Every structure is written in C-alpha cells, then in structure tokens.
Amino acid sequence: MSEMEIKSLEERFNQRIANDEKIEAKDWMPEKYRKTHIRQISQHAHSEIVGMLPEGNWITRCPTLRRKVALLAKVQDEGGHGLYLYSAAETLGISREELIDQLLSGEAKYSSIFNYPALTWADMGAIGWLVDGAAIMNQVALINTSYGPYSRAMIRICKEESFHQRQGYEIMMALMNGTQEQRDMAQDALNRWWWPSLMMFGPRDAESPNTEQSMRWKLKRKTNDELRQAFVDQTVPQAELIGLRIPDDKLKWNEERKHYDFGDIDWEEFWQVVNGHGPCNKQRLEARRKAHEDGAWVRDAAMAYAEKHANKTYRQAV
Amino acid sequence: MSKELIQYICTVADNNLILGQRLGELCGHGPNIETDIALTNIGLDLFGQVRSYFQYAAKLEGGNSSEDTFAFLRKENEYKNVLLVEQPNTDFAYTIVRQFLYDVYHIRFMENLQKSSDETLAAIAAKGVKEVAYHARFSADWVRRLGDGTEESHRRAQQALDDLYTYTDELFHQNESELSLVNAGIAVNTAQFKSDYYQTIHAVFAEATLTVPDQKYFLKGGKKGIHSEHMGYILTEMQYMQRTYPNMQW
Amino acid sequence: MKDWPLWEVFIRSKNGLEHRHCGSLHATDAQMALENARDVYTRRSEGVSIWVVPSAMITASQPEESGELFEPAADKAYRHPTFYVLPDELKHM
Numbered sequence: 032m033s034e035m036e037i038k039s040l041e042e043r044f045n046q047r048i049a050n051d052e053k054i055e056a057k058d059w060m061p062e063k064y065r066k067t068h069i070r071q072i073s074q075h076a077h078s079e080i081v082g083m084l085p086e087g088n089w090i091t092r093c094p095t096l097r098r099k100v101a102l103l104a105k106v107q108d109e110g111g112h113g114l115y116l117y118s119a120a121e122t123l124g125i126s127r128e129e130l131i132d133q134l135l136s137g138e139a140k141y142s143s144i145f146n147y148p149a150l151t152w153a154d155m156g157a158i159g160w161l162v163d164g165a166a167i168m169n170q171v172a173l174i175n176t177s178y179g180p181y182s183r184a185m186i187r188i189c190k191e192e193s194f195h196q197r198q199g200y201e202i203m204m205a206l207m208n209g210t211q212e213q214r215d216m217a218q219d220a221l222n223r224w225w226w227p228s229l230m231m232f233g234p235r236d237a238e239s240p241n242t243e244q245s246m247r248w249k250l251k252r253k254t255n256d257e258l259r260q261a262f263v264d265q266t267v268p269q270a271e272l273i274g275l276r277i278p279d280d281k282l283k284w285n286e287e288r289k290h291y292d293f294g295d296i297d298w299e300e301f302w303q304v305v306n307g308h309g310p311c312n313k314q315r316l317e318a319r320r321k322a323h324e325d326g327a328w329v330r331d332a333a334m335a336y337a338e339k340h341a342n343k344t345y346r347q348a349v
Numbered sequence: 350m351s352k353e354l355i356q357y358i359c360t361v362a363d364n365n366l367i368l369g370q371r372l373g374e375l376c377g378h379g380p381n382i383e384t385d386i387a388l389t390n391i392g393l394d395l396f397g398q399v400r401s402y403f404q405y406a407a408k409l410e411g412g413n414s415s416e417d418t419f420a421f422l423r424k425e426n427e428y429k430n431v432l433l434v435e436q437p438n439t440d441f442a443y444t445i446v447r448q449f450l451y452d453v454y455h456i457r458f459m460e461n462l463q464k465s466s467d468e469t470l471a472a473i474a475a476k477g478v479k480e481v482a483y484h485a486r487f488s489a490d491w492v493r494r495l496g497d498g499t500e501e502s503h504r505r506a507q508q509a510l511d512d513l514y515t516y517t518d519e520l521f522h523q524n525e526s527e528l529s530l531v532n533a534g535i536a537v538n539t540a541q542f543k544s545d546y547y548q549t550i551h552a553v554f555a556e557a558t559l560t561v562p563d564q565k566y567f568l569k570g571g572k573k574g575i576h577s578e579h580m581g582y583i584l585t586e587m588q589y590m591q592r593t594y595p596n597m598q599w
Numbered sequence: 600m601k602d603w604p605l606w607e608v609f610i611r612s613k614n615g616l617e618h619r620h621c622g623s624l625h626a627t628d629a630q631m632a633l634e635n636a637r638d639v640y641t642r643r644s645e646g647v648s649i650w651v652v653p654s655a656m657i658t659a660s661q662p663e664e665s666g667e668l669f670e671p672a673a674d675k676a677y678r679h680p681t682f683y684v685l686p687d688e689l690k691h692m
Contacts, residue, residue, distance in 0.1 A: 058662045083377035090373040094590035094599040095417045096403070099373070100396050106376050107389040111639055114382045118623040121605065127625060128602045152590055152599070187622070191643070202599075209597050318378065326380025328505070329441045332498025334601050337627035339497065381603070383624055387638040487634060494627075 037061075048248060053179040056122035064248060067241075068178050069123050070139075071250055076116035077134045077141035079109045081315050085149035086158060094152060101198050102155060108195070112188045119180040135320050137307070142166075144231050146309030153206055153213075153220035159199015160269070161221075161228040165262050167192055169232075172252035200269065207273040214274070221270065222278045229293075230301045232259040263291050353526045354467070355406050356429070357536055359419065360527065360572060361458075362402035363430035366420060367580075368451060369395035370587055371438060380441055387487060391448070394480040401473045421591040425584055426574035433516035435571065435579050442495055442505035446513050449488035453550050454520045456481045457542040466534035489553050496557025503558065510554065511562050518567035520546075605654040606632040608639075610646040618650050626651075 032040075041061050047054070054060055083106050090106065093099035117127050133139035144162055149155070170192070173185045206217035233239060233255040245251040253261070263282075270277050281294035303309065372392035379385025403416035433451060438444045459481050462474035495506040521543045523531065530536035554561050570576065590599070603625035609618035621640050626632035632651040640646065660668055676682045685692060 055662075057659060080377075080382070087377035090376055091370060091586045092589045094421075094594075094597075096396060096400050096420050098599055100393060100400070103373060103376060103389060103393055103396070107386055107393070107642075110377070110382050110386050110389070111642065114386070114624060114639060115622055117382070118605075121623070126602055184622075205599055209599075210594075212594065213597060322378040322380070325378075325440065326384075328499065328501045329380035329384070329495070330603060331601075332502030333494045333627040333631070334498075334603060335502075336494040336498040337631075340628070381625065383626065383635040383639060387635065390638050390642070490630065490634070 045247065048177045051175075052177075053182065054177050055179045065123050067244070067248070067250070068181065069120055069125055072116055072120040072123075072178075072181055072184075073125075073130045073133065074140050074142075076113045076120060076130065077139055078145065079113035079116060080134075081141045081145045081319060082162075083109045083113075084315055084318055085145055085147070085311075086155060088149050089152065089155050092152070093155075098155075098202070105159070105195050105198055108191055112184075112191070115184040115187055116181075119178075119184045122180045131323060135316065135323060137316065140305070142231060143301070143304040143309060144227050145315060146304050146312045147223070147227050148310050150223075151216050151220060153203070153216040154224070156199050156202030156206060156217065157220035157224040159195055159197075160203055161199070161224050161266065162231070163192060163195040163199060164266060165228050165231045167196060168258050168262050168265075172258070173250070175249060175252065177249040203275070204273050207275065218275060221275050225278050226296060226300075227304075229259055229262070229296055230304075232256075232262065234298070234301070260290055263293050267291055351409050353530060354535065355409050356526055357530050358402050358406040358409075358470075359423075359427075360429040361462075362399050362406070362419070363428045364434050364451070364455075365395040365402075366399045367428070367430045367583060368434040368448075369399065370583055371434065371436075371444075371447075375438055375444065388444070391484050391487065394477070394484065398473060398477045398480070401476075405469045405473070417591070421588050425576060425580055428571075428576070428580070428584070429574060430571050430576075431516065431519045432568055432571040432577055433513065433519065435577055435583060436513060436516065437579055439509070440505055442502070442509040443513065445488055445491045445495060446506060446509040448484065449492045449553070450513060450517055450550065451520075452481065452485035452488045453553075454517075454539075454546055456485045457546060458537055458539065461537040461539075461542070465537070470535070492553055492559075493557045496554070496559040506557065507559055510559055514562045514564055515566070515568045517547075517550075519569040519572060522569060522572050524572065603627050606636075606651045607654050607657060608632075608636040609650040609652070610636075610640055611648040612645060613647055618648065621645075623654060 040059055044054075044059065044061060044064075054064075086102060086106050086109075090099065090103055093102055117130055120130060121127060130139070134141065144165075149158065167189065170185055170189050174182060174189060176182045176185065203217050203221075206213040236242060236254045236256045239255050242251060242254055246254075267277055267282065279294045281292065283292050285292045304312070369392045372388055372395070375385070376389050376392070377385065379388055399420065400416050403419040406419055407414040407416055433447060436443065436447055456478070459474045459478040463471050463478060465471045465474065492506065495502040497503070521539045523536075523539060527536050531538045551561055571580075604627070605623055606626050607623050608621055610621045611618045624632065624635050624639055626635050629651060633649055636649045636651055641649070672678075
C-alpha cells in the first residue's frame with residue numbers, strides 16, 4: 032500500500048471514530064491503533080489478575096462466613112474480568128501466552144496500586160471502596176470506547192463490578208459502627224490507601240503525553256486530572272458519612288469551583304512504584320510467575336489428553 | 350436429641366468448611382484463569398452449604414450462637430471433619446484427587462440426605478445435590494486428564510492418589526450418636542453406598558490409567574476430633590480475626 | 600508446549616431468546632470449553648443454554664467485501680413497509 036493510500040485509509044478511519052462508529056477486529060486499523068490497544072487492554076487485564084493477589088491474601092482470614100463468600104466472589108470476578116480483557120486483546124492478533132509472557136518478563140505494566148500491601152482486614156474495605164471506586168470511574172468512561180471488543184468487555188465488567196465497591200464500603204461502615212479498635216483499623220486503612228488511590232488516575236495532564244491521541248480514539252473520555260477530581264468529589268462525602276477523615280490537611284470545598292481542592296500527590300513515590308520499586312512489586316510478579324510455572328504441567332496434561340482423545344465423544348463423568 | 354443433631358451437623362459441615370478453606374488458598378494461583386475460576390466456584394458452593402448448615406445448628410443451639418461461632422470459635426478437637434479434606438494443596442494433582450475422593454462421597458451423601466426426616470437437612474441437600482453433581486463431574490474429568498495426560502501429570506496424579514487413598518475409609522466411619530440418628534431416619538447411613546463409592550472411584554482411576562494402591566491400613570481420626578498437624582495452621586489462619594478481636598461485629 | 604485453543608461462547612439467556620455471542624475462552628476440548636463457559640460466563644444466572652465453537656472453525660466475511668455484500672441491499676426500499684403509500688384513513692396495516 033502506498034503512503035497516500037494509507038493516509039486516506041487513516042483519514043476515513045478517524046472519521047468513523049469521530050462519527051461514533053465502532054471498530055471491529057477485522058477492520059483495517061492503523062498499526063499504532065492496534066499496538067496502543069493491545070498495550071492498554073492487556074495492561075488492564077494484567078491489573079485484574081495481579082489485583083487478585085492483595086485481596087486473595089485475606090480470603091483465608093475473613094472474619095465471618097458472609098464476608099468470606101463475598102470476598103471470594105469478588106476476587107473470582109477479577110479473574111473473570113482479566114479473562115474478558117485478555118480475550119478482547121486476543122482479537123487484535125496476539126495470544127494469551129504472549130500477553131502473559133509480557134507480564135511475567137516485566138515488559139508489560141499493571142496498575143501500581145496492587146504493589147501496596149493489604150495488611151489488615153480493613154484494607155479489604157478500603158480496596159473495595161477506593162480502588163474499585165477509582166477503577167469504575169475509568170471503566171464507565173470506557174464503555175463508549177471505539178474498539179468494539181474492548182467496549183463490550185467494559186459493559187460486562189461494569190455491570191458485574193457494581194457490587195464490588197458496595198462490598199468494600201459496607202466493610203468500612205461495619206468497622207465504623209464497631210469498637211474504637213475497629214474504627215482505628217478503618218482509619219488506618221484509609222490513611223494508607225487514599226493517596227495511592229489518587230495516583231491510580233496517572234500523572235497530571237501536563238505530564239501525560241498520550242492523552243490527546245487516546246481522547247481521539249476514545250480510549251480516554253476524560254483527562255487524568257478530571258477523573259481524579261471527580262473521584263475526590265465523590266469520595267469525600269462518602270467518608271464523612273461514616274465518620275472517616277481523609278488524610279489531607281489541604282482538602283477543602285471550593286465554593287467557586289464547586290469542587291474539592293486537595294493537597295499534592297507525592298509524585299516521587301508514584302514513579303518509584305511505577306518503575307518497579309514499590310513495597311510489593313517483586314512479590315506480586317513472583318506470585319504470578321509461580322502460578323504460571325506450577326501450572327505448566329497441568330496445562331500440558333490437559334492438552335495431551337485432549338489430543339489423545341480427540342475422536343472420543345464425551346463420556347458421562349461419574 | 351438436639352445435641353446429637355448439632356454434633357451431626359458439624360460433622361457434615363466441617364468437611365465442606367475445611368475443604369472450602371483449602372480451595373480458598375488457591376484463588377488467584379490456579380494453573381490458568383479458567384481453572385482458577387472453576388475451582389473458586391466449587392469453594393463458593395461449599396461455603397454456601399456450610400452457612401446453611403451452621404445457621405440451622407445455631408438455631409438449634411439458641412443463645413448467642415451463630416453460623417460464625419460454629420465456623421470460627423471452636424477448639425481444634427471440636428471440629429469433626431475427616432482428615433482427607435485438611436490435606437494440603439501440595440500441587441494441582443493433590444488438589445484434584447482430594448476433591449475427587451470427596452466429591453464422589455459427597456454426591457452420594459447428598460442424594461441420601463435429601464431423604465432425611467429432618468426437613469431442614471433435606472432441603473439443604475436438595476439444593477446442594479446439583480452443585481455437588483457438578484463438582485464430581487469436574488474433578489472426575491480432571492483426574493482423567495491428569496492420569497492419562499503426560500508422563501509428568503501421570504506421575505503426579507499417581508503420587509497424589511498413593512498418598513491420599515489412605516484417608517478414604519474414614520469417610521464411612523460412623524460413631525454411636527451418628528448411628529442413633531441413622532436409626533431415627535435423620536442421618537445418612539453411609540455404609541449403604543460404601544461399595545458403590547469404591548467401585549466408582551476405581552473405575553475412574555482405571556480410565557485415568559492410575560493404579561489404586563493396595564492399601565491395608567487406613568488413617569482416621571478427624572471425625573473424632575483428632576486431626577493431622579495441618580489442622581492447627583488452617584484454624585490459626587481461619588480464626589485469626591475472631592480470636593484477635595473477640596466479640597465484634599464485622 | 601501448546602496453548603489451549605480459543606473457543607467462542609454463545610449463551611441463551613432464557614428460552615424463547617436466541618443464543619448470543621458473549622465472549623471467548625481457552626479450553627482443550629469441547630467438554631472443557633462448555634464447563635469453563637459455565638463457570639466463567641454464567642456466574643450470575645445469565646444462561647439456560649450454552650454453545651461453544653472453536654474460534655478457528657468460524658468463517659467470517661471480510662470487511663473488504665462489505666461493499667459488495669451489504670451495500671446492494673441499501674437501496675431496496677421496496678422491501679420495507681414505508682415504501683408503500685396508503686390512504687391516511689387506514690390506521691393499521
């Protein structure tokens with residue numbers, strides 16, 4: 032294809048997106064669109080899978096059976112969401128195995144928030160309330176993204192995630208209705224998770240070079256700073272309602288802007304964790320690597336069995 | 350009668366509770382996402398049944414007891430699960446073989462419990478029997494895949510079977526109070542499906558090209574509250590919150 | 600080591616409705632694909648029936664053919680009821 036032809040294809044492609052048409056797997060797309068989507072969708076998928084670990088850490092220690100089934104179902108959902116997203120990425124011509132290799136080699140990124148440790152039961156509340164709350168803000172915007180398979184995965188995920196945030200908030204609420212010790216536990220969890228949650232929206236707009244392109248492709252509907260502001264505005268009243276204090280002395284309602292003003296994020300910490308030096312980066316990747324390596328013989332066995340029995344019809348089990 | 354019934358409910362529910370706890374350890378660490386999700390579904394089914402059993406036990410006991418006092422606040426020797434379900438997730442083969450050895454028992458148990466003269470137990474079984482039928486199908490399929498898969502998977506599955514088979518006989522032990530409930534039409538007489546159980550598992554192991562160990566001695570004790578050394582650690586983790594922060598609402 | 604093949608999953612949400620494509624997953628054989636689909640895609644009672652098809656078995660029309668395949672239908676307005684002019688008094692037909 033000549034450069035001219037590619038250019039005109041690209042123009043038509045951009046026009047289709049501008050007209051709110053969806054792009055589907057087999058449609059022509061600029062190479063950069065494909066690559067960016069593989070990167071973003073797989074990053075999203077990896078975040079779901081690595082995101083199972085901090086909460087998974089508490090499944091065996093939930094305080095009640097009711098909490099246990101809720102947490103187990105929530106962590107399982109994250110696995111499901113990872114699967115939907117890997118499938119969406121696979122429509123762009125990359126295999127699950129390649130995607131997982133990218134995660135395990137450290138080449139691909141995942142949300143930095145999961146590199147923080149889940150230390151107390153209240154962290155299950157804080158993660159559900161804040162981390163899922165922040166994730167949902169991003170994800171709802173992505174329902175209208177231009178790439179069809181990604182958009183459909185988002186619809187499904189948003190529908191299923193609606194219980195996750197409530198699950199977390201309810202845990203916090205129960206703690207705040209409990210003893211002083213429980214209230215302290217809840218406040219401590221908020222203190223530790225608040226700033227990392229704000230970091231989830233990424234660098235400031237001025238330092239986010241891909242925003243413009245991503246906006247055009249509807250991979251982003253709002254800028255990092257807009258989403259962060261919306262999250263703060265939404266979350267502060269929720270904290271106040273149950274008597275939690277946001278750990279930010281500069282936090283104040285700005286009547287003129289009709290938004291909360293809030294303090295500075297520690298960007299040095301942000302980059303430290305993004306670049307692999309957070310409290311749990313090594314541990315998280317190690318856990319994923321171990322699961323994948325320990326599972327290799329299992330996956331091989333199932334494949335070998337299927338090949339041996341390719342001609343047999345299914346037998347009734349037990 | 351009520352005391353014996355509560356004992357019986359614990360004997361039944363503790364198997365699910367401890368096995369569910371073992372499966373919970375694996376969530377997020379499965380061989381791939383599909384299998385991870387499937388195993389977690391089984392865990393969720395088991396915990397769901399546990400909740401129904403313990404809610405019933407708490408109602409019978411009255412006072413301040415609840416599903417959670419039963420699940421979290423007993424001493425080790427008051428848990429009456431069989432030794433089989435507390436065995437560790439040594440590798441995926443152990444997890445699957447342990448599951449299969451339990452599922453084949455569990456499905457027959459639930460089928461019979463549906464006929465219990467105790468309406469609540471019969472209702473729990475009627476709901477659970479479909480869940481357990483799926484578990485048995487899932488684990489049997491995986492026993493075949495591992496046994497008749499690769500050389501390595503065969504070796505690992507055989508090892509798991511060799512090590513876990515010794516715990517099967519205890520599934521069929523019945524203590525005296527259990528027998529009196531059998532006579533009252535409340536408890537399941539497990540003896541009546543013991544030979545069917547062994548026939549079924551042996552048939553699946555044969556399909557899976559696995560050799561059933563020539564076992565003369567079987568290990569037992571859990572049903573009497575005498576557990577393996579694993580149990581203390583399971584409970585330490587499971588009871589951590591309730592022990593560290595007693596008498597609180599969560 | 601070989602990757603598990605990809606399967607497409609179709610779910611009928613209730614009798615009377617068609618099966619709809621809802622996503623994909625990996626499995627080694629049809630039976631496992633069916634079970635994985637049950638565990639992954641019907642966790643919230645989304646279905647009463649599942650179809651699974653190896654992704655490689657699906658033949659798809661290509662976007663480049665869209666012109667010849669689909670555009671010719673666009674100007675056949677006579678296939679639609681609004682093409683026909685009827686008296687206003689006739690309310691329903």
